Amino acid sequence: MDTAQDTGTRRxxxxxxVDDSNIVRRRIERSQQFDDLExxxxxxxxxxxxxxxxxxxxDLVTMDLTMPQMDGIECITQLVRLKPEVRILVISALAxxxxxxxxxxxxxxxxxxxxxxDRQLNEAIAELMY
Amino acid sequence: xxxxxxxxxxxxxxxxxxxxxxxxxxxxxxxxxLEGEPAMHDYxxxxxxxxxxxxxxxxxxxxxxxxxxxxxxxxxxxxxxSMRDLVGEVANTISGxxxxxxxxxxxxxxxxxxxxxxxxxxxxxxxxAFVIPIHWRSHSAKLVVSLT
Numbered sequence: 609m610d611t612a613q614d615t616g617t618r619r620x621x622x623x624x625x626v627d628d629s630n631i632v633r634r635r636i637e638r639s640q641q642f643d644d645l646e647x648x649x650x651x652x653x654x655x656x657x658x659x660x661x662x663x664x665x666x667d668l669v670t671m672d673l674t675m676p677q678m679d680g681i682e683c684i685t686q687l688v689r690l691k692p693e694v695r696i697l698v699i700s701a702l703a704x705x706x707x708x709x710x711x712x713x714x715x716x717x718x719x720x721x722x723x724x725x726d727r728q729l730n731e732a733i734a735e736l737m738y
Numbered sequence: 739x740x741x742x743x744x745x746x747x748x749x750x751x752x753x754x755x756x757x758x759x760x761x762x763x764x765x766x767x768x769x770x771x772l773e774g775e776p777a778m779h780d781y782x783x784x785x786x787x788x789x790x791x792x793x794x795x796x797x798x799x800x801x802x803x804x805x806x807x808x809x810x811x812x813x814x815x816x817x818x819x820s821m822r823d824l825v826g827e828v829a830n831t832i833s834g835x836x837x838x839x840x841x842x843x844x845x846x847x848x849x850x851x852x853x854x855x856x857x858x859x860x861x862x863x864x865x866x867a868f869v870i871p872i873h874w875r876s877h878s879a880k881l882v883v884s885l886t
Contacts, residue, residue, distance in 0.1 A: 629827045676848050701834025706842035722831045723758035
């Protein structure tokens with residue numbers, strides 16, 4: 609990503625938030641503290657997420673795993689085919705190592721367990737994008 | 739059959755949820771064996787478990803407690819839908835975190851949520867159900883765990 613140091617301007621990072629909980633979607637939107645990060649859409653399942661990704665071309669996707677209709681693992685697989693350059697931060701309650709490994713193998717770039725603090729969320733985003 | 743020592747996973751998960759999500763740890767009472775039907779609060783979020791273990795995990799709480807919990811989470815929407823969302827998310831988070839100890843084959847469903855109506859709870863035949871009492875601020879809720 610371009611930075612203020614090397615270009616003089618900072619490109620907006622487009623964020624798509626995917627979670628079947630409205631409360632979690634709002635929490636992520638409210639808690640992220642990056643001035644150059646713009647929420648371009650929110651989705652409640654994998655099908656909605658893919659549709660929104662086609663329309664909004666996000667740079668970063670936060671992805672829940674346990675969702676109705678299409679779960680996060682399947683969505684990651686399809687999303688990476690659709691947009692190989694997208695960065696995916698999984699935010700899930702599933703706390704076993706095998707799930708994290710599987711998500712990474714499918715194309716996720718980071719993994720954050722629920723429940724999470726604002727600081728943990730922002731550190732996880734910064735690690736992927738800055 | 740769920741062993742008493744395995745309950746620690748759910749006790750710890752419940753403690754962690756309130757400590758992180760609401761920045762205020764809950765006090766957990768001594769778990770006890772459920773006999774008959776449990777008293778349900780206003781809202782109940784239920785997770786069905788399949789795979790290596792089978793059964794249910796559900797979180798039931800009064801509206802007043804959920805309202806304060808939402809406030810602590812900086813939420814401003816205290817609608818019926820938000821209450822339903824929250825009990826489902828609490829049940830999902832505690833059950834999902836349990837995979838840290840129970841492993842990948844502890845498969846959890848998306849939450850089913852009940853409010854006002856009597857929940858249809860399919861406890862596995864012969865499995866014991868444990869009630870974990872949760873006290874947070876001036877409110878009480880329960881986590882019920884019944885697993886093969």
